[in-house]
Amino acid sequence: MSSHRKSPEVPPTLLLRQALTALVRPSPEELQQLTEQQVRRTGFGIRFEMQGKGTSGYMDLALPSGGLKVFRSVFTLRTSHEAVATAERDYLRIRLGLSGDMQMRLASGAAVDIGAPSAMVIVQPKGAEFCGASLPPQPFRQVNIIMPRGMLTDTWGFDLATLPELLRTLENGQAREVQFISIALTPSLVSIATDILECSFSGPLLDQYLESKVREALCLLIAAMQEPEAEESSADAPRLTAHDREQLALAKQLIDGSFAAPPGLTTLARRVGLNRNKLCAGFQTEYGQTIHEYARELRLQKALQLLRGGDISITEVALEVGYEHSSSLTTAVKKRFGVSPRQLQQKTGRTRGKP
Numbered sequence: 001m002s003s004h005r006k007s008p009e010v011p012p013t014l015l016l017r018q019a020l021t022a023l024v025r026p027s028p029e030e031l032q033q034l035t036e037q038q039v040r041r042t043g044f045g046i047r048f049e050m051q052g053k054g055t056s057g058y059m060d061l062a063l064p065s066g067g068l069k070v071f072r073s074v075f076t077l078r079t080s081h082e083a084v085a086t087a088e089r090d091y092l093r094i095r096l097g098l099s100g101d102m103q104m105r106l107a108s109g110a111a112v113d114i115g116a117p118s119a120m121v122i123v124q125p126k127g128a129e130f131c132g133a134s135l136p137p138q139p140f141r142q143v144n145i146i147m148p149r150g151m152l153t154d155t156w157g158f159d160l161a162t163l164p165e166l167l168r169t170l171e172n173g174q175a176r177e178v179q180f181i182s183i184a185l186t187p188s189l190v191s192i193a194t195d196i197l198e199c200s201f202s203g204p205l206l207d208q209y210l211e212s213k214v215r216e217a218l219c220l221l222i223a224a225m226q227e228p229e230a231e232e233s234s235a236d237a238p239r240l241t242a243h244d245r246e247q248l249a250l251a252k253q254l255i256d257g258s259f260a261a262p263p264g265l266t267t268l269a270r271r272v273g274l275n276r277n278k279l280c281a282g283f284q285t286e287y288g289q290t291i292h293e294y295a296r297e298l299r300l301q302k303a304l305q306l307l308r309g310g311d312i313s314i315t316e317v318a319l320e321v322g323y324e325h326s327s328s329l330t331t332a333v334k335k336r337f338g339v340s341p342r343q344l345q346q347k348t349g350r351t352r353g354k355p
Contacts, residue, residue, distance in 0.1 A: 043202030050075045057140070064207040066155050068214065071144040072197050081134045085124065090149035092170055093122040094217065096185065096193035100140030105131040106178060106257065112250055116142075117185040121221055123166055125175040143193045145214055149173065156215065164225040166270050181273045182250065183224045184243055192217045225273075240282050247272040248286050251279060255291065259298035260322030265291065300336050303329060307344040314341045 038049045045062035057075025064070065077100075085093075097116040104112040104120075107129065114120060124130070134140065152158045153171050160171055169175045185193075192213050201209045240248070251272045255262050263271065268291070269279045283291050299321040306317045318329040326341075333341050 044072070044199065044206065055079075055081070062206065062210055064210050066151055067148045068151065068211070069146040070196065070210050070214065071146075072199075073140055073142050073144070074197065076137070076139045077134055078137050083132050085130050085132055087124045087126050087128055089126050090170060090173065090175060091124045092147050092149070092152070092167070093120075093124060094145040094214075094221065095120040095122070096143045096145075096189055096217065098141040098185070098190065098193055098197075100134065100138055100142060103133040104180070105133065112180075112253060114182065115246070117190065119183040119185050119189055119221060120180055121166065121183065121225070122178065122180040123170045123175050124178050125170075128176075128178050130178045141193075141197060143196045145217070147214075152218070158218075164222060164270075165266075166225065167222070179267070179271060181225060181270055182247065183221060183273055186220065186224075188220055189217060192220075240278075240285065244274065244278065244282055245286065247274050248279070248282050251283060251291070252287065252294070255295050256298065259295050259302070260320065262291075262295045296332070299323070300332060303333060303341070304337065304344065307333075307341050314345070317341065 038051065040047055040049075042060065044060045046060070048059045048061070050057045050059060055075055055077055057073070059071060059073040059075065062070045062072075095114075096119050097114070099116050101116055102114040104114055106112070122130075149170055152163070152167065153160050160168060163171065166179055166181060169179070196210065196213055199206070199209060251268055251274075254268060254271060262268070265276050265280065269276045272279065274282065280291060283289075283294070287294060289297070303317050303321045306312055306320060307314075312320075314329065315326045318324070318326045321329070323329040323332070330341055333339070333344070337344070
């Protein structure tokens, strides 16, 4: 008769450390806070009591099978808090925020405000990072879902061909940067988030319950992401809702942060959750310029600043603001300001090198 030795149970503190450090870059102070007194097992999984400086509440972590991670958080902030989201593999992140405003800062430098209630779908390739800042003083009630690439199609059987472009990019392994879309939190999504926050199941039943809720949320989010694609033929002057205006402001922020190499219209539309037609027509209605005109003006104003105030060559200025050749910059500057880059430099007495 063979003997079987039961594997020792992994301490909850270690499990939480492993889960968090694979997803965020915690500060030394935060790692220090992960003590046995603040971490304990519950029916849901592992609970971290947030009783540090300026924070009160808790975060629960459940680890169903297949690499799925479900966090539910209820806490109040009295001071600001930032965390760098890391990725040891390609991840799909979903945030269902019932309350608590945040700011998402991308590697490009763009800062994106995330109000609540709202849903966020984020594709994060391996090695890519972004910063999430929680803005006090306010209460947070949110559910965060994290799953590795392949879970949608290989594990759960979603048809790759029917997925929105953002999710196809993830599942194909073609994601190269953090991409996201903000979606209105519908009553159905609010109900899912509330059910997870109030869930009292445990053990195998909890795993089945959470998987069913995540699947349901995915179906609703995928349907919402596909709706804009069906509206491509809508009128050129769309009616703009308050949500549309928020997303147009988000598009403007993204362009402000990457005007030298702005995202294409399809990518930009996907990131802000509007179809291309509404994005383009709405942007011109809100800001009086097309997206191309707005980005070009930003580039030229930056070029003007550099030419007037810096000891930098025209070629370097061109590259800095997104023109591949100095001749292209010269043509654009002459057309916009009526003088050449060389003349602008000479007016300030700051010339160096050749154009």
